Amino acid sequence: MxxxxxxxxxxxxxxxxxxxxxxxxxxxxxxxxxxxxxxxxxxxxxxxxxxxxxxxxxxxxxxxxxxxxxxxxxxxxxxxxxxxxxxxxxxxxxxxxxxxxxxxxxxxxxxxxxxxxxxxxxxxxxxxxxxxxxxxxxxxNDSSMVMLSTLTEPAKNVMKAFEIFNKLSARSIFESEDSTYTSKNCLIIGTGSEAFLYAFMAREYGMTVYLTNRHRLLEEKMRIIEGIHCLFYNYLEENGPDKIDLLIDTSGDPAAVMKFVGKLNYNGIAILFGTNGAAPDSQLTGNDLNYIIEHNIAVSGSVDGSKKHYMDAIGYLEKWKYSSSGIxxxxxxxxxxxxxxxxxxxxxxxxxxxxxxx
Amino acid sequence: MxxxxxxxxxxxxxxxxxxxxxxxxxxxxxxxxxxxxxxxxxxxxxxxxxxxxxxxxxxxxxxxxxxxxxxxxxxxxxxxxxxxxxxxxxxxxxxxxxxxxxxxxxxxxxxxxxxxxxxxxxxxxxxxxxxxxxxxxxxxNDSSMVMLSTLTEPAKNVMKAFEIFNKLSARSIFESEDSTYTSKNCLIIGTGSEAFLYAFMAREYGMTVYLTNRHRLLEEKMRIIEGIHCLFYNYLEENGPDKIDLLIDTSGDPAAVMKFVGKLNYNGIAILFGTNGAAPDSQLTGNDLNYIIEHNIAVSGSVDGSKKHYMDAIGYLEKWKYSSSGIxxxxxxxxxxxxxxxxxxxxxxxxxxxxxxx
Amino acid sequence: MxxxxxxxxxxxxxxxxxxxxxxxxxxxxxxxxxxxxxxxxxxxxxxxxxxxxxxxxxxxxxxxxxxxxxxxxxxxxxxxxxxxxxxxxxxxxxxxxxxxxxxxxxxxxxxxxxxxxxxxxxxxxxxxxxxxxxxxxxxxNDSSMVMLSTLTEPAKNVMKAFEIFNKLSARSIFESEDSTYTSKNCLIIGTGSEAFLYAFMAREYGMTVYLTNRHRLLEEKMRIIEGIHCLFYNYLEENGPDKIDLLIDTSGDPAAVMKFVGKLNYNGIAILFGTNGAAPDSQLTGNDLNYIIEHNIAVSGSVDGSKKHYMDAIGYLEKWKYSSSGIxxxxxxxxxxxxxxxxxxxxxxxxxxxxxxx
Amino acid sequence: MxxxxxxxxxxxxxxxxxxxxxxxxxxxxxxxxxxxxxxxxxxxxxxxxxxxxxxxxxxxxxxxxxxxxxxxxxxxxxxxxxxxxxxxxxxxxxxxxxxxxxxxxxxxxxxxxxxxxxxxxxxxxxxxxxxxxxxxxxxxNDSSMVMLSTLTEPAKNVMKAFEIFNKLSARSIFESEDSTYTSKNCLIIGTGSEAFLYAFMAREYGMTVYLTNRHRLLEEKMRIIEGIHCLFYNYLEENGPDKIDLLIDTSGDPAAVMKFVGKLNYNGIAILFGTNGAAPDSQLTGNDLNYIIEHNIAVSGSVDGSKKHYMDAIGYLEKWKYSSSGIxxxxxxxxxxxxxxxxxxxxxxxxxxxxxxx
Structure with missing residues (x-):
């Protein structure tokens, strides 16, 4: 069957x-x-x-x-x-x-x-x-991981995307002056399973992590977000962080992407991951290009992942199983x-x- | 005075x-x-x-x-x-x-x-x-370079942009299977001084280099382009290469940028350099995002250059003075x-x- | 006091x-x-x-x-x-x-x-x-980690050393043709606390990990080594792997270092970490240099680590606490x-x- | 025939x-x-x-x-x-x-x-x-380059070696605080054809370049060295620079290599290139290892070069033909x-x- x-x-x-x-x-x-x-x-x-x-x-x-x-x-x-x-x-x-x-x-x-x-x-x-x-x-390797391992495939995409982030961030000094990412903001557009996995990983880097969407979230998702020490806001109603260092899009929505690219910091990075056949068109203006140039911004698509990323994904899922108290x-x-x-x-x-x- | x-x-x-x-x-x-x-x-x-x-x-x-x-x-x-x-x-x-x-x-x-x-x-x-x-x-250092050195400042932008290209191309194997760039296409949007300097540099990498614009060029510019073994086409009238590996924009025109991003190869790279306050808006669609993602494309702005790039620029201008037979x-x-x-x-x-x- | x-x-x-x-x-x-x-x-x-x-x-x-x-x-x-x-x-x-x-x-x-x-x-x-x-x-962050966190300082050295490994391995394709490190051998000279932490980390990469020393180990250390799926051999009595891809020295002993540098594979990497004021001198021969050259071998010292590495160290110690079943x-x-x-x-x-x- | x-x-x-x-x-x-x-x-x-x-x-x-x-x-x-x-x-x-x-x-x-x-x-x-x-x-491409192109093969080794230098120097900030290499010292052991080609290339980086050997040089070689703004000293008779940032060995002599590795600066790099079957053995001491570790020094062998390096070599030889006034x-x-x-x-x-x- x-x-x-x-x-x-x-x-x-x-x-x-x-x-x-x-x-x-x-x-x-x-x-x-x-x-x-x-x-x-x-x-x-x-x-x-x-x-x-x-x-x-x-x-x-x-x-x-x-x-x-x-x-x-x-x-x-x-x-x-x-x-x-x-x-x-x-x-x-x-x-x-x-x-x-x-x-x-x-x-x-x-x-x-x-x-x-x-x-x-x-x-x-x-x-x-x-x-x-x-x-x-x-x-x-760990048989207690069987059910959670179902997330390996989506998580391997996250591993590949952060590999790209690591390459792109080598264009300049991206880290803070203490060598860490603790004062960096990561904004993730979307609140689906990939968005959550990206949030877990951005927390590994020590960044302040925001998830955003154009609606409010029900209780259960909010509890997960709080449980992993991330923040959420409805971008139609609230203002998020002034400046973003790493933007990750899981929505595939051009309007949302351009809205937040316009909030990227100098040397900021946007990873495009989400696709959405039904997303309405948006504008790309001369000012958008100018902003990207003057701020040395890099935008990269990221698709799939290799065996290396599957292995890393299993490792991190195992870590998160414990470090997130089961969240x-x-x-x-x-x-x-x-x-x-x-x-x-x-x-x-x-x-x-x-x-x-x- | x-x-x-x-x-x-x-x-x-x-x-x-x-x-x-x-x-x-x-x-x-x-x-x-x-x-x-x-x-x-x-x-x-x-x-x-x-x-x-x-x-x-x-x-x-x-x-x-x-x-x-x-x-x-x-x-x-x-x-x-x-x-x-x-x-x-x-x-x-x-x-x-x-x-x-x-x-x-x-x-x-x-x-x-x-x-x-x-x-x-x-x-x-x-x-x-x-x-x-x-x-x-x-x-x-070379006193015969005085007048040509006036191009050092614009050329240093080119050096910085190719530094970014080098970083972005490390995301995957970008070179051909003979380790060189000789089978790679570089397309440069624009035909001003920066466009020409980008063309000289892309030729250093051994790429096939196209310049394009939305009008024909007068004789003198055509002679320079031929002299440095590059190609030109008016993109309103002619089709250029099917696929591009490296796209460099000196126009600041969103419509041109998106037109050619859509022709980037897998693992392709676009460097945004030109700004243009007067450029009309263009569209950014869900399909555009999808194309960037599925092709692992990276787009990066590049502004200015450091002392390192000024020094490299002088070195290359000196080289080009001889290798281009004065072109x-x-x-x-x-x-x-x-x-x-x-x-x-x-x-x-x-x-x-x-x-x-x- | x-x-x-x-x-x-x-x-x-x-x-x-x-x-x-x-x-x-x-x-x-x-x-x-x-x-x-x-x-x-x-x-x-x-x-x-x-x-x-x-x-x-x-x-x-x-x-x-x-x-x-x-x-x-x-x-x-x-x-x-x-x-x-x-x-x-x-x-x-x-x-x-x-x-x-x-x-x-x-x-x-x-x-x-x-x-x-x-x-x-x-x-x-x-x-x-x-x-x-x-x-x-x-x-x-995790209060159950207090005692184990005492290992953060030694573990941060390991994080820095692997950062260097990552840079050095970018000289060529170091990974296997499936993109992973699973067919790579890591040999660690020494069996002290740093050697064990290096072993944990090399296992994260999926390598086959050997620890070696010039004496046998008592029961307790052997049990740890087996528990983390590593191998040990006394190099005075036994032959280890024919070829090594990553060599890590925690002994500071020139003779041991040169013995195993001579077993490094093409594009192999040696990280020198251990110092030992009392170690006897050893030989460096023309053949040693020749071997290093013909095999594109890189050897790098690694000292200390930055705040970034302390944070990574805490993260990995936390992971290992669970993934090693407390070992x-x-x-x-x-x-x-x-x-x-x-x-x-x-x-x-x-x-x-x-x-x-x- | x-x-x-x-x-x-x-x-x-x-x-x-x-x-x-x-x-x-x-x-x-x-x-x-x-x-x-x-x-x-x-x-x-x-x-x-x-x-x-x-x-x-x-x-x-x-x-x-x-x-x-x-x-x-x-x-x-x-x-x-x-x-x-x-x-x-x-x-x-x-x-x-x-x-x-x-x-x-x-x-x-x-x-x-x-x-x-x-x-x-x-x-x-x-x-x-x-x-x-x-x-x-x-x-x-340039037919006036025919005879000089005989140096392409040895020069391609230099291109590969500097590719390695670029990778190794990414371990830390190697450049000076003005982003250039102008305050860095490069020492080249040997005065044969490869040594000279390495000297030309190190000058491209803007470094202060020393060649050294254990004997004096005859007039003709001295004139070349001066002509390309490098320095020479007989290391048996004179002291060279206190500190070296990049060491390149073309001698294959272990004693010379270790002598000068001991003068490498923090984050210094040694490229081993020369082989010499007849070189006498030298010592490697615990202090040598300690020095390499405490100074974060990297030593790498470099053999051969790829097509990319042959192409770069031709380009630089062409450049040097003009910039060195024929030297x-x-x-x-x-x-x-x-x-x-x-x-x-x-x-x-x-x-x-x-x-x-x-």
């Missing part, structure tokens, strides 16, 4: 599919939990024009966020064994110069060179069991069954991350 | 001013050539709101591009001697963390921390003679006298760089 | 000293735990020629590893409050270009520009109470009273870190 | 060899000038144990420094044409992670993965004509014929670079 869609048209079905029955040097694995994200919903709604079925299939197993258990891995794999928990990676290496060094997140020809499980030309992870090459599996667990707001396909169609109010228990 | 204006109102006058008559540890220097740039003209036209007179003066000597000769430098300066040619720097150090390490081009508080000769709160260089601290003077000299399209104040009001057709011989 | 010595002569005394009785904008703090390290013992034994008393004192309070509690911090400090736990930093900023940006660990003139608490010209932390500027105090606590092998001055004279067999409870 | 040797035994012969007679997609090229270096002489003397003949040959054409002219390049090569001057590269790509991105100079498995023309398993360039893939050829030409101290095989056996007194005119 598997959850399938058929891009670019969309749809969702929980049904029996034809499964491979031999391993070909691969590992046989079964999902334990899978996460649901905006990309899945966009695909199902038929709003993801770049998604396409695997060659020779008229459907695609959906889902690229998963923690799985190894059923069988054949002989002679010293690193991973049956029973181990693993995270399968989304994007699979092509042959471009960046893929060659294991950085398919930086693929120089992503339109042609790579596939992405559950998105572009490769089956995803919502399937009773499936086969994958050991090189695509990241081991979860990190509250990011998982609902656990569903595979047959609850409605969860792919409608986002529950105040969802942070919905997951499926297989 | 000096050329003065009075920002933010503007105006231009060639008249006698009160000169300091003692050195206070400074060097006494006289301009040999000064360059005229868009900032000067904007100031005179009253279009530079952030410009302001030096404290206690109701005027400001204009001009921040100059090559000067040292008249007197007092005792015990081992590095610079009377008769030497020097370039005075524009921006003067404040106390912020970046100024402290000599990187006032990255000043963390440029609204308050620094002054800029001929622009913000400090006299410029169009004055019969003036006094400046040795630490603000860059020596020109670099053609960037200086007109030599005027200080009393020709009209040159500050109207840009001659096909001007690249107009200079004043003192 | 305080533990004092008088360098360069040495000695140790637990006795009453004259205490300042006003705060002068400083915080009044008391040590909760202090750590004892080789530097302290060398000082007391009169083997640290560069140590010297604070100006105007004929003694120096010893000790630079401490976790303290704030007794009083005056008004208006929003960041630190009475009752908070803090780590005081060792090295205090001078005026050189690196100190100016809060990187006194990279002081360009450490002979003259800085002081070091308990080592060079400034009192250390083994004193009933003392006064320190808030800028020298790093807050420990990190076993690094603290003995708790003493201030009057147990003998602990400064003789290192107990199998000591990893001895601390004093105040 | 070709100059051949047979490593590891050695010998030199100018004789007829069997030449390939078809191109196989390669370019047919003929050497115009070839350079002779210490590696050639060591090979001929039988002192290069790692050199070996190409597979299936009992000889190897010697020589890896050459400027050549293209005789035929087949069809459809847009970049290089018959008549063009080109530099063939020495080291040919393997399949390791660094070779894959065109950085065979950083080959992760150089014992097995790469070949080197005229050194390891591949014919060199002292052959009437030969065939090479276009990807191994670097074009010389760069004096580095070529003798021009020989292929039949003058004696020049491979004995180094003329005061040789800097001997070349062969084909």
């Amino acid at each position: 598997a959850l399938t869609t058929s891009p670019p048209g969309g749809g969702i079905s929980y049904s029996r599919i034809t499964m491979a029955d031999h391993m070909d040097g691969k590992a046989k694995i079964r999902p334990v939990y899978t996460g649901i994200c905006g990309t899945d919903r966009a695909e199902i709604a038929g709003h993801l024009p770049f998604a396409y079925n695997p060659t020779g299939q008229n459907y695609m197993v959906i889902g690229h966020e998963a923690v799985c258990q190894v059923i069988d891995i054949g002989e002679n794999n010293s690193r991973i064994r049956p029973g181990d928990y693993v995270i399968p990676i989304v994007r699979r290496r092509g042959t471009c110069i960046n893929c060659r060094i294991g950085r398919q997140d930086n693929c120089s020809d992503a339109d042609n060179d790579i596939t992405e499980a559950g998105i572009r030309g490769a089956d995803g992870f919502n399937s009773e069991y499936f086969f994958d090459s050991p090189e695509n599996l990241i081991k979860v 990190i667990n509250k990011l998982i707001t609902g656990i569903y069954k595979p047959e609850d396909t409605e969860i792919f169609r409608a986002k529950p109010p105040e969802e942070i991350k919905s997951i499926i228990k297989w | 000096a050329l003065t204006t009075s920002p933010p109102g503007g105006g231009i006058s060639y008249s006698r001013i009160t000169m300091a008559d003692h050195m206070d540890g400074k060097a006494k220097i006289r301009p040999v050539y000064t360059g005229i740039c868009g900032t000067d003209r904007a100031e005179i036209a009253g279009h530079l709101p952030f410009a302001y007179n030096p404290t206690g003066q109701n005027y400001m000597v204009i001009g921040h591009e100059a090559v000067c000769q040292v008249i007197d430098i007092g005792e015990n300066n081992s590095r610079i001697r009377p008769g030497d040619y020097v370039i005075p720097i524009v921006r003067r150090r404040g106390t912020c963390i970046n100024c402290r390490i000599g990187r006032q081009d990255n000043c963390s508080d440029a609204d308050n921390d620094i002054t800029e000769a001929g622009i913000r709160g400090a006299d410029g260089f169009n004055s019969e003679y003036f006094f400046d601290s040795p630490e603000n003077l860059i020596k020109v 670099i000299n053609k960037l200086i399209t007109g030599i005027y006298k200080p009393e020709d104040t009209e040159i500050f009001r109207a840009k001659p057709p096909e001007e690249i760089k107009s200079i004043i011989k003192w | 305080a533990l004092t010595t008088s360098p360069p002569g040495g000695g140790i005394s637990y006795s009453r000293i004259t205490m300042a009785d006003h705060m002068d904008g400083k915080a009044k703090i008391r040590p909760v735990y202090t750590g004892i390290c080789g530097t302290d013992r060398a000082e007391i034994a009169g083997h640290l020629p560069f140590a010297y008393n604070p100006t105007g004192q004929n003694y120096m309070v010893i000790g630079h590893e401490a976790v303290c509690q704030v007794i009083d911090i005056g008004e208006n400090n929003s960041r630190i409050r009475p009752g908070d736990y803090v780590i005081p930093i060792v090295r205090r900023r001078g005026t050189c270009i690196n100190c100016r940006i809060g990187r006194q660990d990279n002081c360009s003139d450490a002979d003259n520009d800085i002081t070091e608490a308990g080592i060079r010209g400034a009192d250390g932390f083994n004193s009933e109470y003392f006064f320190d500027s808030p800028e020298n105090l790093i807050k420990v 990190i606590n076993k690094l603290i092998t003995g708790i003493y009273k201030p009057e147990d001055t003998e602990i400064f004279r003789a290192k107990p067999p199998e000591e990893i870190k001895s601390i004093i409870k105040w | 070709a100059l051949t040797t047979s490593p590891p035994g050695g010998g030199i012969s100018y004789s007829r060899i069997t030449m390939a007679d078809h191109m196989d997609g390669k370019a047919k090229i003929r050497p115009v000038y070839t350079g002779i270096c210490g590696t050639d002489r060591a090979e001929i003397a039988g002192h290069l144990p790692f050199a070996y003949n190409p597979t299936g040959q009992n000889y190897m054409v010697i020589g890896h420094e050459a400027v050549c002219q293209v005789i035929d390049i087949g069809e459809n090569n847009s970049r290089i044409r018959p008549g063009d001057y080109v530099i063939p590269i020495v080291r040919r790509r393997g399949t390791c992670i660094n070779c894959r991105i065109g950085r065979q100079d950083n080959c992760s498995d150089a014992d097995n993965d790469i070949t080197e023309a005229g050194i390891r398993g591949a014919d060199g360039f002292n052959s009437e004509y030969f065939f090479d893939s276009p990807e191994n050829l670097i074009k010389v 760069i030409n004096k580095l070529i101290t003798g021009i020989y014929k292929p039949e003058d095989t004696e020049i491979f056996r004995a180094k003329p007194p005061e040789e800097i670079k001997s070349i062969i005119k084909w």
Whole structure:
């Protein structure tokens, strides 16, 4: 049984599919939990024009966020064994110069060179069991981390984004005069699961972290934000910090991005992460360009992450499990069954991350 | 005698001013050539709101591009001697963390921390003679370089911009698989003096270099572009390269910037340099953000340059003098006298760089 | 009461000293735990020629590893409050270009520009109470971390060393073709407290980690090494890994360093950290130089760390407390009273870190 | 006709060899000038144990420094044409992670993965004509540069070494507080051709440059050193600078290296480049390690260079041709014929670079 869609048209079905029955040097694995994200919903709604079925299939197993258990891995794999928990990676290496060094997140020809499980030309992870090459599996060492590890895939994006932040901030002295980031402001646009994971990471740097959105938050999200010592404001009603050093956008909304780029400090950095097909257009003015120039501002898109970032993500999730007194667990707001396909169609109010228990 | 204006109102006058008559540890220097740039003209036209007179003066000597000769430098300066040619720097150090390490081009508080000769709160260089601290003077070692050194100030901006390019390109493998940039395309928007200097530098990297504008070029500029093995096209009439790896904007025009950001390759980089108060607004769409994200594109403003960049600029100008068979000299399209104040009001057709011989 | 010595002569005394009785904008703090390290013992034994008393004192309070509690911090400090736990930093900023940006660990003139608490010209932390500027105090947010935080000072050295590793490894592609460090070998020479902290950190990178020494280890250390999934071998009796990617020396022994530099892989990195006044000389041959050159090997010393590294150290200690199932606590092998001055004279067999409870 | 040797035994012969007679997609090229270096002489003397003949040959054409002219390049090569001057590269790509991105100079498995023309398993360039893939050829654009381009191969080593310097100096603020290197001292051990090329490059950074050796220099070398504004001293007789910021060794002599590492400033950098099989052993002491650690010193080997560095080398040689008023030409101290095989056996007194005119 598997959850399938058929891009670019969309749809969702929980049904029996034809499964491979031999391993070909691969590992046989079964999902334990899978996460649901905006990309899945966009695909199902038929709003993801770049998604396409695997060659020779008229459907695609959906889902690229998963923690799985190894059923069988054949002989002679010293690193991973049956029973181990693993995270399968989304994007699979092509042959471009960046893929060659294991950085398919930086693929120089992503339109042609790579596939992405559950998105572009490769089956995803919502399937009773499936086969994958050991090189695509990241081991979860701590078995108490199984459910939380469902957040590894979204968290690996955060790791990649902060790698970019580290590179961009090397343009000048970004840190304060005590060598730390404690007097720096990070503003995160959006209050979804990625926004929260960005907030956790910006707190690791010691920054003062603001989340913002154009509406108020219900109680539960506010409690998480307070619990991790961050701040929230509704930017339609309130003024946030005067100056921002690091801006992270998870909204994909051009108007919000430009509003806050205009509050970046000298040598400030904006990381664009969120995409939103439905966002209305905004203005880009000569003054915007002038502001970016005079302030030595850098803006960078960040997509995906490499195996390195998956490993870092697991490490930080493990840390946050303890350091946040369990608040990190509250990011998982609902656990569903595979047959609850409605969860792919409608986002529950105040969802942070919905997951499926297989 | 000096050329003065009075920002933010503007105006231009060639008249006698009160000169300091003692050195206070400074060097006494006289301009040999000064360059005229868009900032000067904007100031005179009253279009530079952030410009302001030096404290206690109701005027400001204009001009921040100059090559000067040292008249007197007092005792015990081992590095610079009377008769030497020097370039005075524009921006003067404040106390912020970046100024402290000599990187006032990255000043963390440029609204308050620094002054800029001929622009913000400090006299410029169009004055019969003036006094400046040795630490603000860059020596020109090769006396055959005097006139060409007038381009040092604009060229130092190019050096800083490529420093940023080097940092941003470290996000991934940017070079081709032979370790060089020879298969990379650089597109430069604009065909003024800065655009040409950017073109020289991109050629140093071995890139294929395109300049573009929304009109055709007269013969003389076309000959320079061909002479340095670059290409030009009028983007309103012709299609340029399909994909760009490095985009440099000297136009300050949001529509042009967004048009070409949309042609950046994976891991592409855009350097914003040109400002233009009069540029019409353009659109920024959700698709634009999506494109930047999916392609791991980085966009960075770049302003000013440090002493390091002035020194590099002199070195490259010297190199280009020889390697371009003298074509670099053609960037200086007109030599005027200080009393020709009209040159500050109207840009001659096909001007690249107009200079004043003192 | 305080533990004092008088360098360069040495000695140790637990006795009453004259205490300042006003705060002068400083915080009044008391040590909760202090750590004892080789530097302290060398000082007391009169083997640290560069140590010297604070100006105007004929003694120096010893000790630079401490976790303290704030007794009083005056008004208006929003960041630190009475009752908070803090780590005081060792090295205090001078005026050189690196100190100016809060990187006194990279002081360009450490002979003259800085002081070091308990080592060079400034009192250390083994004193009933003392006064320190808030800028020298790093807050420990998690009160369950108090005792373990005594390791912050030694761990901050590890953070700085890995910062250097990150810079040096940017000379080439150091990671494996899956973007991770999982197929890389790290060898650590030595089995003292710093060696163990380096091992924890190298495991964070996912490397295979070997510790080595020229003797066997007793049971307790072996259990820790196994517990954190590292390996140990006695290099006088056994062969370790054929090739090393990252070598970290905590021994200060030239013969051991050169033995293992000769096993570094192409693009390998050696971090020198340990010093040892009594180590016998070794050889440096033309073949050694040739090996370093042909293999593009980089060797770097690493001393001290900045506030940034103290903060990172606290973060990682907190992580390791949980991820190692408490094994990190076993690094603290003995708790003493201030009057147990003998602990400064003789290192107990199998000591990893001895601390004093105040 | 070709100059051949047979490593590891050695010998030199100018004789007829069997030449390939078809191109196989390669370019047919003929050497115009070839350079002779210490590696050639060591090979001929039988002192290069790692050199070996190409597979299936009992000889190897010697020589890896050459400027050549293209005789035929087949069809459809847009970049290089018959008549063009080109530099063939020495080291040919393997399949390791660094070779894959065109950085065979950083080959992760150089014992097995790469070949080197005229050194390891591949014919060199002292052959009437030969065939090479276009990807191994670097074009010389300026035909007045032909003879001087013989220095491209040695100069590319300098470019790679300064790339490493740039990476290592990012550990701290290395520049002076005016952002430049003008107050930094560079000391170069040795006075051969590589030493001179390093001196030219260190002058590009604006450093004060010292060359040193353990004997006096004859007139001609002294004139070159003065001409490029460097300083020389015999370190057996005179004291050089108190403190060094950048040390470059071209001698391969451990005693000289350690003598001057001990004079490195805080955050100082040593680049090891020269190898010398006959150098006597020296001491490495605990104090040496301590000095390296306390001063945050980094030492790195540097071997070979990539295509990027060959291109940079040509650019700088072109620059130096003009900026040094022709002094760069004096580095070529003798021009020989292929039949003058004696020049491979004995180094003329005061040789800097001997070349062969084909």
